[in-house]
Amino acid sequence: MALANEAVARPRSVSLDVHAVSHAYDLEGRVLDVLDGIELAVRPGEFVALLGPSGSGKSTLLRLAAGLERPRAGALLEDGQPITAPDPSRILVFQDPTLFPWRTVWWNVATGLEARGLLAKHRHRVDDALALVKLETFANAYPHQLSGGMAQRVAIARALVNDPQLLLLDEPFGKLDSLTRLSMQNELLSLWQKVGFTALLVTHDVEEALLLANRVIVFSDRPARIVAEIAVDKPHPRRRDDPELVELRRAVLATLGISADV
């Protein structure tokens, strides 16, 4: 398959293995099960989308993969190594850009390098990352001066500057208006094709998942289990009105229990 070849050509991406992961939260004395025995293997350089109803625990899986939390049961492995703590090789991009409002765009992007003491040597990387998302001219702007789409691009640049091998995207375009979202999807796709990270995308948007991902994983309601796995064997760029995709979309929506018809 073409994908496997691509993976070989991308030595800087990693695999992610999720083994029998279950997770729960304590909520006012009650235990709230969120994930239930998730089993998932993401190949290096693959683009996987996670779809599911609101509150189904998709975001939780990303937090576990980022190392922000440890699962109650099971294990997550990055290239065979257990994930125990956050690491700049895996970056999480949130639905809100969560830019630090007290830092300029440049300093927001520089955060990761600064935190690891690499900034002095690698200042140019910040400029390059800003160029990558076409925001060089906004380097000295504060986040409140940016539009939603620009802020999300800064958030992506802030992730990419660290040279992540695994990019975890938590509904990154969910709050953008639909025209901006379309162009951001294109940009993400082109970045993925050029930089070659492994991508795990959580989204509500069936169309977005089908347009971008190699594989779409559908989660059930909480506690989440994997109820469907759909390989999308179409080369990029894909067309929104491709009849096969339209058919897939209908099938996925049906799996989610939502009828688009009236």
Added chain:
Amino acid sequence: MPDIRLQHVSKAFDGTAVLREVDLDIAEGSFVAIVGKSGSGKSTLLRIIAGLEKASAGQIETTDRLAVAFQEARLLPWLSVVDNVSFGLEGRDRKKVALDALVEVGLRAKADVWPLTLSGGQAQRVSLARALVRKPEVLLLDEPFGALDALTKLDMQNLVGELWRAHGWTVVMVTHDVDEAVRLADRVVVLGDGTVQEIVPVPGTGPRDPDDPALAPLAGRLLRLLGVPFAGRRSLELETSPTRLASSLSPVS
């Protein structure tokens, strides 16, 4: 007989023209979507129809009986849901009217909770109920679902479409989302540079099946009119060349 008629409507803020000589007739009982890029003046147009903004020039004929739902639900957080719905109403039966409206949007059970406990979709339903109780002739929607997630958005579109059919309102909806526009509207007005670029009729009545094969080409045409080519069709143009990228983003450690 048009319900809303705009003639040569212009609007400028501090000398910058936002709308130029807009002419638009909106027939009674029709569903018109206004699409445009950010800054195309579509929200200003809606605010002028709603009477929240005064036009710099031109005439507007409209009705008093209009209601608006905004992108943010704009509920008063310190009033309960039912009090929000009946806010400003007179008369003894205001509470009953409000409860009926909540039944209609499927949120009767949430009548007595605080708005801040609602999800985005629920808040937007309450905002629709608040519009409903005013028995409007015209309903103005300002990107009402822009902040909702994709699945909730589909639900809300169905609800608005059904309410429109049931009540026979005239609806004017401003949106970024061409899919939403072709799902619901009779006519889609494409706004650009402050003027009406084109008016695209949509066959059938909404809410339509989003997978209706007739809609995709329409949506595509609207996207092209808005200067956004079909997602995926556009060639990827990045100023940074792959080689430079590879060198600039080489591993740091």
Added chain:
Amino acid sequence: MTDAIQALGSGGYASAESAARIWKAGLYAALAWAATAVVTVALPDVVPWGSAGLFAAITGAGAAILTVLAFSVSRLGKAGERIIYYGPWFIALGIWFLLWEVSTAKLGWLPKPFFSPPHGLLNVYVVDGPRLLVCILYTLRLWGLGFFSGIAVGFIAGVALGWSARVNYWGMPVLKLIGPVPATAWIPATFYFFPTTFAASIFIVALSAGIPVAILTASGVSSVNRAFYDVARTLGADNRYLVFKIAIPASLPHVFVGLFMALYYSFAVLVVAEMLGAKYGLGWYIQFQQAYSGYANVYATLIIMSVICAGIIKLLFVARDRLLGWQKGIL
């Protein structure tokens, strides 16, 4: 704010329209000031207050400057616009001086020891100037030492309380316990603990400033959006980085609210502390003069105090606007 902009706008408009025309408000103001000067010299005081000549000279000079401005203000550009904006205030001030002068010194309507004419206040500065200056310095020293040590300790404690669950667990109840105690109530007790009244006074001022800063810093740090920490941690930040680069900058808006409260409390407590045990200082001076019915001195000191306080408040605003420039648009 909008008022200011509007008024500035119309002022600019007026000056542009009539580059050659005179500034009428300036003339009226000059008239009022000149009248004050004339009345001060020409009519005799009911009871002499001193410094009448100096006051007349000052108001007379003011009138002269205003007259010159009336003809030249349109050429002064930005500064001129500001002067024109404050035109009505110059008139009001002139009339106020006039009425004040007439009703107190000249006609004696308002009784002597309690009400002083403007040149009576001026006389205080002339006669008692050096002593007042010493008092100002003493007050500023006490306030400065108390306030800055208080906010420094309060800030550090606040960050620790907001950041560490353990410190919060043990510290917050204590803070909640001593927080609502009026700082002035500690005064008698502190005299037992501190070797000098000065040290006790510093402690009281520091306490009054430190507590609001500590409480608000703590609430600021603990209410920082947790997503910021998550983002920073995924980017490789350690705890030190999280505290200094995330928690502290993010909580600054809260800290400034605390600083403004601290300012208000510390001024109030400062005066009391000086009245009770100090040998010098503005509060002491007020107390001292009041005992001898030196009400002109009391007024004169109050004016100095309000100028100092307004100045410090202004400085804090400037500092806030500089440090929180990133916040514009959120507010």
Added chain:
Amino acid sequence: MTIDVDAVLVASSERVPAPAGRASGNLLAPFTPWLSTLAILLLWTAVSAGGLIGPRALPSPFDVLAAAWELTANGRLPAALVASLARVLAGTALGLVLGLGAGLLAGYYRVGEMVVDRPLQMLRAVPFNALVPLFIVAFGIGELMKVSLIAVGVLVPIYLNTFAGVRNVDSKLVEVGLVYRVPQRLIASKILFLGALPSILTGLRFSLAIAWIALVTSETVNTNAGVGYILAQAQRFVRTDQVFLCIVIYALLGILTDYLVRRLEGRLLAWRKSYDGR
């Protein structure tokens, strides 16, 4: 209805699990926040018992309790409490009414702002305690002077917060009222006033702290009743136990009013609760 997982995430992603949370199953859980207070009391007892400082400088908690009993038994303490509380209540009520009125006036009307704002901003720059001599001139040395001093101290923060609160109400909410042609009085009462309430209550809390400071100050001037009077007497006769008792009383009163305002906030701002938890 599903539970919002985002809310759960925030609740559960606390950096360090709070020790209070660990003990939550414990019967003593509600008392654990007071452990540190207890520790202070014990330390106080230990230090005073150790004789390191001497009862003159630091009476033990038992001495203070004894003093409280003595003063209660001879009726001085209850009388003083009544006098002090009455002053604070009267002054706070007066300052609250004036400050709220001025704040709403300035908040609702541009004209009001022009008339009211400048003088009050000037008043803000003067430490109100320094006004004591003026108040003595104006109101004598009786109750009126004390009450009005408290009122002025209370007025300024209430005014500032009311004014800012009204002006900071989201204009988008006002717009809703305009679109639905809601009468002006409803916009003023249900949107602007209720929207400003959180800010007003913050001002109230701040003001009450000021009211106690003002009370202590005013009671140092020619008082023959009130907690301040006991304090002054105790200081003169070097009754350290009574001095500490007065401080403890001021503390308790301060905590009590703080608690009352919190309760008031809990009631009036119930709508925010869910929000703050997020």
